Amino acid sequence: QSALTQPASVSGSPGQSITISCTGTSSDVGTYNLVSWYQQHPGKAPKLMIYEVSKWPSGVSNRFSGSKSGNTASLTISGLQAEDEGDYYCSSYAGSGTLVFGGGTRLTVL
């Protein structure tokens, strides 16, 4: 069970759109539509932003959207805002009751 692969960092200017990728295998991302995304600010607990690839929890802005193609899931943030800066993690169900996280991506709003 290996960690999902995310880019270490991405950046964008306010108002722009950015996309963070999350690459797994046919044992996790590729098989299950159970990919989630979390936002984490320094010193805080992660916050669920997307679940089941593209669903929004209550209260999360629709500027955040998720998708999946094959073994790679993606999180897109449109209309980038300063408050979006932070770390983003993907996760995927990996079968047999297990779950795996990605290594995390640091988003910088320029």
Add this chain to the structure above:
Amino acid sequence: QVQLQESGPGLVKPSQTLSLTCTVSDGSISSGTYYWSWIRQHPGKGLEWIGFIYYSGSTYYNPSLKSRVTISVDTSKNQFSLELSSVTAADTAVYYCARAFWNRDAFDIWGQGTMVTVSS
């Protein structure tokens, strides 16, 4: 709104057992709709899933930690607990408890996290 709160020693000696408890408030751990989980984050690093437990006691563990982890539930106290044995400095991390969806695919409510340092 359900809230989770971790508690336990912030310092554990090497080779000993790390023990943490998560107290669930404003909601029942026995609701049956959710799993309950432990997740850790090494300093400056990413998230690592440790395991799930259902109120009935059914458990699922990260294969890399399975030999050292025990997660248990006490429905009478609305708590679930983590024990990690034979700890080393590599187990130094912030430990979070969290509520997971029925699919065990996402965590919608998290505790604030508790830092545990393994050191003599």
